[in-house]
Amino acid sequence: MTAGIKLAAALSGGVDSSVAAALVRQQGYRVLGITLWLMRGKGSCCSDGMKDAARVCEQLGIAHHIVDVREQFEETIVDFLVTGYQQGVTPLPCSRCNKELKFGLLLDYARHKLGIDRLATGHYARNGFDPETDRHWLARAVDRAKDQSYFLYDLSQEQLASAVFPLGELTKDQTRAIAAELGLSVAHKPESMDLCLVEAAGSMRNFLDNHIDTRRGEIVDTAGKILGEHDGAHHYTVGQRRGLGVAAAQPLYVVAIDAANNRVVVGGREEALTHECIARQVNWVSIAEPTAPIQAMVQVRYRAQPVEATIIPLPENRVRIVFTDAPQFAICPGQAAVWYGGDRVLGGGIIA
Numbered sequence: 262m263t264a265g266i267k268l269a270a271a272l273s274g275g276v277d278s279s280v281a282a283a284l285v286r287q288q289g290y291r292v293l294g295i296t297l298w299l300m301r302g303k304g305s306c307c308s309d310g311m312k313d314a315a316r317v318c319e320q321l322g323i324a325h326h327i328v329d330v331r332e333q334f335e336e337t338i339v340d341f342l343v344t345g346y347q348q349g350v351t352p353l354p355c356s357r358c359n360k361e362l363k364f365g366l367l368l369d370y371a372r373h374k375l376g377i378d379r380l381a382t383g384h385y386a387r388n389g390f391d392p393e394t395d396r397h398w399l400a401r402a403v404d405r406a407k408d409q410s411y412f413l414y415d416l417s418q419e420q421l422a423s424a425v426f427p428l429g430e431l432t433k434d435q436t437r438a439i440a441a442e443l444g445l446s447v448a449h450k451p452e453s454m455d456l457c458l459v460e461a462a463g464s465m466r467n468f469l470d471n472h473i474d475t476r477r478g479e480i481v482d483t484a485g486k487i488l489g490e491h492d493g494a495h496h497y498t499v500g501q502r503r504g505l506g507v508a509a510a511q512p513l514y515v516v517a518i519d520a521a522n523n524r525v526v527v528g529g530r531e532e533a534l535t536h537e538c539i540a541r542q543v544n545w546v547s548i549a550e551p552t553a554p555i556q557a558m559v560q561v562r563y564r565a566q567p568v569e570a571t572i573i574p575l576p577e578n579r580v581r582i583v584f585t586d587a588p589q590f591a592i593c594p595g596q597a598a599v600w601y602g603g604d605r606v607l608g609g610g611i612i613a
């Protein structure tokens with residue numbers, strides 16, 4: 262089935278994508294490696310990453326291409342992240358990077374420059390085609406601790422049709438064992454712990470401070486009473502408890518960022534609870550947009566526990582999500598809500 266089919270492997274220089282490339286090669290695809298040059302710096306995806314990726318390609322005996330997308334990364338990811346924080350939301354850059362850069366620019370490059378339209382990545386997720394629904398589906402990886410389906414919810418049907426996820430059935434331990442067995446130079450490379458651009462800057466705070474002028478402002482309660490002063494609203498995220506510097510009888514959490522007034526709004530835990538929210542820019546994945554409400558398990562952050570909800574389709578590509586089991590704590594505008602039926606990603610959107 263796969264013999265002779267040309268495929269590009271997206272290589273970051275990390276162990277996951279290296280093993281993914283090795284596996285598709287074993288499966289009989291004609292593989293070449295592509296690395297996106299995203300930014301300067303020491304992050305695993307940049308200069309070191311490019312060298313490591315080149316070395317792995319040499320070991321696997323496949324060609325390696327580097328595509329310089331630094332400008333597009335700046336426009337599509339860095340500006341998006343900075344603008345989001347300036348507007349008081351917490352954006353989700355990884356999902357955008359998957360859609361616009363990896364399954365966008367990289368896949369376009371493979372298609373138009375190299376005549377290849379399959380793309381393998383080291384994401385932990387599974388996909389396939391269901392003739393009954395006539396749709397490409399996306400599902401959680403077998404290794405729940407590594408599952409990255411949340412970050413892939415925004416892929417179009419066409420992008421999913423091109424995607425190959427060789428690690429979907431493996432655990433991370435099995436991936437490492439394969440890397441060691443094959444003697445890949447990156448077998449013992451440590452895991453990246455954070456967003457690539459945050460690693461490059463040292464911390465999210467440093468990254469944001471490099472791009473956003475710090476303006477002091479007020480910390481207020483939900484009734485508008487001034488409780489203290491903050492050192493830049495972009496340093497705060499909804500749900501945050503530590504580092505508020507406000508003395509109070511009960512624990513206080515950030516419940517909203519009021520960017521227009523440069524205020525951080527804090528409240529008790531119950532004030533950070535939400536019974537429902539709206540998601541916009543919705544992408545339906547494993548099922549077509551339903552005409553009536555559906556029940557699903559929703560995840561409102563990457564590491565959040567999925568919870569029961571009713572998803573009510575609305576006009577203009579939006580849905581209302583009603584949490585049917587219990588209200589949710591610290592729903593963060595800008596993050597994705599992704600709803601599942603069993604292991605399958607039914608759809609997702611950006612929390613408004």
Ligand SMILES: Nc1ncnc2c1ncn2[C@@H]1O[C@H](COP(=O)(O)OP(=O)(O)OP(=O)(O)O)[C@@H](O)[C@H]1O
Nearest residue numbers: 271272273275276277278295296297306382383384
């Ligand atoms: N700079 C890049 N160029 C090409 N592909 C990339 C790049 N960065 C990431 N990818 C692809 O996206 C996948 C997921 O990226 P992520 O940053 O989550 O990496 P990861 O899970 O740490 O994997 P790895 O161990 O391969 O770095 C990678 O496995 C790889 O296929």
